[in-house]
Amino acid sequence: MSNFIEPIGKLINSFTKLPGVGTKTAQRFAYKIIDMSEEEALAFAESVINCKKKIRYCRVCGNYTDMDVCSICKTRKADVICVVKEPKDIFAMEKVHEFSGVYHVLHGTLKPSENVGPKDLNIDGLIERIKEGDVKEVIMATNPDYDGEITAMYVSSVIKPLGVKVTRLAHGIPIGSDIEYTDEVTLSRALTDRKEL
Amino acid sequence: MSNFIEPIGKLINSFTKLPGVGTKTAQRFAYKIIDMSEEEALAFAESVINCKKKIRYCRVCGNYTDMDVCSICKTRKADVICVVKEPKDIFAMEKVHEFSGVYHVLHGTLKPSENVGPKDLNIDGLIERIKEGDVKEVIMATNPDYDGEITAMYVSSVIKPLGVKVTRLAHGIPIGSDIEYTDEVTLSRALTDRKEL
Numbered sequence: 362m363s364n365f366i367e368p369i370g371k372l373i374n375s376f377t378k379l380p381g382v383g384t385k386t387a388q389r390f391a392y393k394i395i396d397m398s399e400e401e402a403l404a405f406a407e408s409v410i411n412c413k414k415k416i417r418y419c420r421v422c423g424n425y426t427d428m429d430v431c432s433i434c435k436t437r438k439a440d441v442i443c444v445v446k447e448p449k450d451i452f453a454m455e456k457v458h459e460f461s462g463v464y465h466v467l468h469g470t471l472k473p474s475e476n477v478g479p480k481d482l483n484i485d486g487l488i489e490r491i492k493e494g495d496v497k498e499v500i501m502a503t504n505p506d507y508d509g510e511i512t513a514m515y516v517s518s519v520i521k522p523l524g525v526k527v528t529r530l531a532h533g534i535p536i537g538s539d540i541e542y543t544d545e546v547t548l549s550r551a552l553t554d555r556k557e558l
Numbered sequence: 559m560s561n562f563i564e565p566i567g568k569l570i571n572s573f574t575k576l577p578g579v580g581t582k583t584a585q586r587f588a589y590k591i592i593d594m595s596e597e598e599a600l601a602f603a604e605s606v607i608n609c610k611k612k613i614r615y616c617r618v619c620g621n622y623t624d625m626d627v628c629s630i631c632k633t634r635k636a637d638v639i640c641v642v643k644e645p646k647d648i649f650a651m652e653k654v655h656e657f658s659g660v661y662h663v664l665h666g667t668l669k670p671s672e673n674v675g676p677k678d679l680n681i682d683g684l685i686e687r688i689k690e691g692d693v694k695e696v697i698m699a700t701n702p703d704y705d706g707e708i709t710a711m712y713v714s715s716v717i718k719p720l721g722v723k724v725t726r727l728a729h730g731i732p733i734g735s736d737i738e739y740t741d742e743v744t745l746s747r748a749l750t751d752r753k754e755l
Contacts, residue, residue, distance in 0.1 A: 366613075366628075368613055371605045372606060375601070378594075381586070394606055395610065397610065402607065406606040409602055409603040411569070412565040412599075413594065413596060425566065425592065431563075432563070
């Protein structure tokens with residue numbers, strides 16, 4: 362970035378910290394900022410600072426919130442808890458408009474290879490919620506990859522003794538996809554989990 | 559964006575103002591900001607404000623600079639002036655490392671359809687520079703599209719009477735490309751401008 366004068370170089374450098382943004386894209390973003398009016402650029406910078414300063418984790422479920430307890434925990438019945446890896450998974454689930462229970466964010470998954478154990482995840486909080494509340498079912502909605510699977514298994518083994526029903530999101534062929542192009546693992550899982558019509 | 563709490567929604571909205579960034583990407587950017595440390599996020603916002611506040615146009619050539627006159631105008635001989643549409647074209651030219659003259663930024667091109675005329679461009683500044691200085695050649699490096707071509711023609715017709723040599727970047731088949739896939743206009747131009755070996 363030797364060609365750039367310092368303030369532009371620094372801004373380009375900032376933008377490259379965003380996921381999937383290389384120097385070329387960062388350069389285009391920087392030009393856009395320079396082309397903005399002063400108010401627009403200030404509003405842009407303020408939205409960054411504001412978001413970082415105001416957002417914290419919900420005391421109950423670990424979701425992002427700008428209050429003490431998030432709006433989902435505040436307004437919904439807590440008889441079904443959907444356990445997810447990260448707050449962004451909640452946004453994905455909410456878009457479906459079919460789940461009306463509450464969430465619990467683990468803030469990660471077990472990673473034996475990187476020494477991430479149960480104590481590093483928000484599992485104790487989940488146990489407490491089950492012990493205290495009137496929870497009937499816990500849906501494990503961690504990703505269907507290695508780390509997500511072992512996390513679902515582990516959490517399930519810990520909370521089942523508390524007398525709660527534990528379920529897992531179904532795996533199988535995605536709707537709209539082609540069987541021809543479905544990978545073997547998914548196809549094998551779809552076969553094992555086949556349903557009677 | 560109804561699913562998002564206000565500070566996150568606002569930040570996502572900010573990011574969608576960047577070129578080529580849709581809601582999904584803006585969402586990923588926002589999560590990244592939330593995951594940053596407070597110092598990192600502050601530094602990010604500051605680089606936006608700083609860039610916007612410090613960057614102005616060079617008094618001589620119209621390039622971006624954080625001083626009164628840009629470093630190119632300050633250090634190079636002004637006998638050859640390369641005329642470009644926007645400051646970002648200067649960065650592109652500089653990457654070639656083959657041009658050692660100075661630049662002149664028009665800040666746009668003529669657009670008869672949108673009522674952008676000669677008075678809206680930085681053409682008077684160029685005439686002044688030619689009249690005052692010891693300019694031997696002006697290279698027209700506007701884009702090879704309709705607006706760029708008529709701008710090059712117009713500027714050329716205005717400055718030629720001042721006794722300066724006016725040239726245009728060569729058009730033709732891009733290096734490394736396939737003749738089979740070259741569009742007709744480019745190929746026709748390459749044929750017209752063919753060179754003796």
